[in-house]
Amino acid sequence: NAGVTQTPKFQVLKTGQSMTLQCAQDMNHNSMYWYRQDPGMGLRLIYYSASEGTTDKGEVPNGYNVSRLNKREFSLRLESAAPSQTSVYFCASENKSSYNSPLHFGNGTRLTVT
Amino acid sequence: DQQVKQNSPSLSVQEGRISILNCDYTNSMFDYFLWYKKYPAEGPTFLISISSIKDKNEDGRFTVFLNKSAKHLSLHIVPSQPGDSAVYFCAASSNFNFGNEKLTFGTGTRLTIIP
Numbered sequence: 446n447a448g449v450t451q452t453p454k455f456q457v458l459k460t461g462q463s464m465t466l467q468c469a470q471d472m473n474h475n476s477m478y479w480y481r482q483d484p485g486m487g488l489r490l491i492y493y494s495a496s497e498g499t500t501d502k503g504e505v506p507n508g509y510n511v512s513r514l515n516k517r518e519f520s521l522r523l524e525s526a527a528p529s530q531t532s533v534y535f536c537a538s539e540n541k542s543s544y545n546s547p548l549h550f551g552n553g554t555r556l557t558v559t
Numbered sequence: 560d561q562q563v564k565q566n567s568p569s570l571s572v573q574e575g576r577i578s579i580l581n582c583d584y585t586n587s588m589f590d591y592f593l594w595y596k597k598y599p600a601e602g603p604t605f606l607i608s609i610s611s612i613k614d615k616n617e618d619g620r621f622t623v624f625l626n627k628s629a630k631h632l633s634l635h636i637v638p639s640q641p642g643d644s645a646v647y648f649c650a651a652s653s654n655f656n657f658g659n660e661k662l663t664f665g666t667g668t669r670l671t672i673i674p
Contacts, residue, residue: 449602487563487648487664488603535602547593548662550602 447471451536451551458526458558466521466554468536476539477519478503478548479511481532488535494519526558562586563651565665573673578636580668582649585630589651589663594623594634597646597667606647607634636670644672 449470458464470477479491490503494513508530510522519538523530533555537548564583572578582592590611595603609616609623609632616623622635636643649665 485568485666487666489664490662537602547605547608548595548603550604552600552602 449536449538449549449551451534451554453554454552455555456557458523458556460527460558462526463522463524464526464556465523466534466536466556467518468520468551469518470536470538470549471517472538472540472549473516474538474540474549475516477513478537478539479509479519479521480535480537481505482535482553483532491521491534523556526556528558530556531558532556560585561666562589563649563663563665565647565649565668567668568666569669569671571671571673572639574641575638578634578639578643578670578672580634580636580647580649580670582632582634582665583630584632584651586651586653586663587630588653591652592623592625592632593650593652593662594621595648595650595664597648603648639670639672641672641674644670646670 452467478493480488489505492511494500497516512520533553535553536551539546593608594606596606597603607618607621625632646667646669648667652662
């Protein structure tokens with residue numbers, strides 16, 4: 446049982462390049478999330494999708510777009526990467542059928558923008 | 560504005576002793592609190608949670624204490640084991656939200672257990 450799978454694990458981009466971070470979960474969860482983790486900042490929510498077909502902005506959405514392709518997959522796109530987007534990105538999912546169900550995280554994508 | 564604060568970036572504890580990780584929050588609307596544990600090159604994993612209707616929740620070696628008046632929670636690990644070496648994130652949410660989109664994380668504390 447893979448849980449939440451993120452690809453790629455590592456990526457180096459030049460400023461202005463674009464890329465898509467992929468995320469898939471096999472737990473039949475309704476909700477999916479994208480976080481970024483920066484030193485001294487904890488985990489901050491970029492975008493989330495409460496259910497298939499819906500997406501909403503989180504705390505730090507600027508410079509990102511998302512697509513909830515189907516129930517399993519939730520991708521994060523950087524259209525024009527900036528050095529400030531150097532970070533570790535985590536995808537997470539949860540079963541929203543109960544209050545306060547815990548998040549299940551992928552292993553992260555480490556992105557460096559030069 | 561950091562609503563959830565973990566003021567100790569790191570903590571070292573001898574194996575077998577008690578590890579105490581602290582977390583403070585400022586938002587009085589928070590009423591559900593969680594701890595996540597993160598190993599290097601892995602995503603965070605859920606460890607233990609507590610609702611504001613309780614002041615203590617225990618799961619094996621892990622106990623979380625909540626002091627609502629002080630807006631403070633702590634995670635106790637007894638006895639500490641080498642496998643407990645990880646970064647621990649405190650997180651808080653309001654039960655008004657049926658989901659995690661309003662979950663606020665602290666900055667994390669790196670716990671090192673010394674053999």
